[in-house]
Amino acid sequence: MRSIREWIQEESEVLGPEFLRVDGILNHCVDPEFIVCVGEELWRRFNDQEITCVVTAEAAGNIVAYELARRLGVRALYAKKGKAATMVRPLMRALISPTKRAAVELAISRDYLSSEDRVIVVDDFLYQGTTSALLADMVVESGAELIGFGFVIEKTFAGGRDALARFEVPIKTLAPIRTMNPSSGTIEFAEMP
Amino acid sequence: MRSIREWIQEESEVLGPEFLRVDGILNHCVDPEFIVCVGEELWRRFNDQEITCVVTAEAAGNIVAYELARRLGVRALYAKKGKAATMVRPLMRALISPTKRAAVELAISRDYLSSEDRVIVVDDFLYQGTTSALLADMVVESGAELIGFGFVIEKTFAGGRDALARFEVPIKTLAPIRTMNPSSGTIEFAEMP
Numbered sequence: 422m423r424s425i426r427e428w429i430q431e432e433s434e435v436l437g438p439e440f441l442r443v444d445g446i447l448n449h450c451v452d453p454e455f456i457v458c459v460g461e462e463l464w465r466r467f468n469d470q471e472i473t474c475v476v477t478a479e480a481a482g483n484i485v486a487y488e489l490a491r492r493l494g495v496r497a498l499y500a501k502k503g504k505a506a507t508m509v510r511p512l513m514r515a516l517i518s519p520t521k522r523a524a525v526e527l528a529i530s531r532d533y534l535s536s537e538d539r540v541i542v543v544d545d546f547l548y549q550g551t552t553s554a555l556l557a558d559m560v561v562e563s564g565a566e567l568i569g570f571g572f573v574i575e576k577t578f579a580g581g582r583d584a585l586a587r588f589e590v591p592i593k594t595l596a597p598i599r600t601m602n603p604s605s606g607t608i609e610f611a612e613m614p
Numbered sequence: 615m616r617s618i619r620e621w622i623q624e625e626s627e628v629l630g631p632e633f634l635r636v637d638g639i640l641n642h643c644v645d646p647e648f649i650v651c652v653g654e655e656l657w658r659r660f661n662d663q664e665i666t667c668v669v670t671a672e673a674a675g676n677i678v679a680y681e682l683a684r685r686l687g688v689r690a691l692y693a694k695k696g697k698a699a700t701m702v703r704p705l706m707r708a709l710i711s712p713t714k715r716a717a718v719e720l721a722i723s724r725d726y727l728s729s730e731d732r733v734i735v736v737d738d739f740l741y742q743g744t745t746s747a748l749l750a751d752m753v754v755e756s757g758a759e760l761i762g763f764g765f766v767i768e769k770t771f772a773g774g775r776d777a778l779a780r781f782e783v784p785i786k787t788l789a790p791i792r793t794m795n796p797s798s799g800t801i802e803f804a805e806m807p
Contacts, residue, residue, distance in 0.1 A: 444701065444723065444725075444726075445725075445726070449691065449692065449694060449701065449722075449723060449726065450689055450690070450691045450723075450725075450726040451676075451679075451680055451683065451689060451690040451691070451692065452689055453680065453683050453684035453687070453688075453689070453690070456680065456684070457684065479672070479673035479676075480672035480673035480676060480692070480694075480695075483644075483672075483673060483676045483677055484676055484677060484680045484690075486644075487644055487646065487649065487677045487680065487681070488680070490644065490646050491646035491649070491650065494646070495646075496643055496644060496645055496646070497643070497644040497646070497677075498642065498643045498644070499642065499644065499673070501642060501673075502673075508637065508642065529642075530637065530642060530643075532637075532638075532643075533637075533638070533642065533643040
């Protein structure tokens with residue numbers, strides 16, 4: 422069985438020193454074999470934490486969050502972007518997406534988080550940590566306990582880990598990337614949690 | 615085990631004669647037990663069709679498409695909305711969302727569909743069929759073969775089935791709704807494929 426790092430190395434394209442396309446297995450075309458591996462690896466890192474809910478933001482994080490939630494036997498909760506006409510008692514944060522350069526509203530309904538909950542925030546990428554920090558803020562505001570963060574890929578040079586440090590919880594990444602070389606297409610992984 | 619119709623009846627809220635909120639199991643907070651049921655039921659309807667790819671549109675369809683793809687052992691492909699900076703060789707369609715009232719671009723990369731493919735288009739809801747028709751158009755344009763449509767919930771009064779009739783493929787719905795009564799909260803299901 423391929424490791425997550427092998428999957429990333431073999432199935433992604435380095436488009437720039439900070440720009441990785443994983444459209445063939447994760448971000449557009451989704452390979453369930455890869456996602457099941459991801460779910461298994463994240464499960465190994467969090468299954469002893471009595472997690473009750475996996476939180477993410479639509480759309481890229483949904484499948485990873487769902488697979489992990491299925492594996493843990495708990496629910497997944499994805500923040501909606503933009504005006505969510507049917508949402509009640511929303512917690513809201515304004516998100517400026519670094520890739521799309523537009524402000525959108527992130528929303529989670531208080532109906533689905535309570536002080537009984539033990540939550541992990543997961544996403545496909547940890548880049549600058551903006552989205553995950555907003556999600557974690559909403560989790561804390563709901564009264565739930567934030568237990569940790571889990572990511573498939575981390576761009577370790579982008580400062581995301583620093584942006585999440587204030588939450589003082591473990592940050593687990595399956596494929597932390599130190600550098601990417603667009604001419605050779607190679608990815609150098611970091612030794613990291 | 616609860617049937618899909620029982621899940622919908624018990625876990626959704628009727629907000630208007632055409633307006634159903636399923637945020638507690640499907641559209642915001644996701645119950646893996648329900649989604650696994652949905653995947654199993656859609657699998658039963660399509661597993662003898664040699665499907666190679668399950669196509670949907672982000673974000674609501676992603677988890678349903680992924681679970682069905684995992685069950686079938688094939689890949690899921692979700693159309694991206696808005697400008698997708700990293701996409702190559704895109705097939706594009708302009709979508710006017712009936713709920714959000716704004717035009718967005720739906721895009722699928724030709725890299726992930728070919729004339730070898732046998733495709734089903736799935737989504738959480740069949741309402742007017744707009745999104746699914748655009749997805750099916752893109753599938754046909756790619757040269758792949760469209761085998762059918764699969765939906766969790768159909769609002770049979772909204773004309774979606776008519777909008778998809780021109781594709782001349784089976785349309786399978788797990789919970790076809792004939793009427794919804796916002797005062798009593800009851801849902802009357804239709805007898806239908």
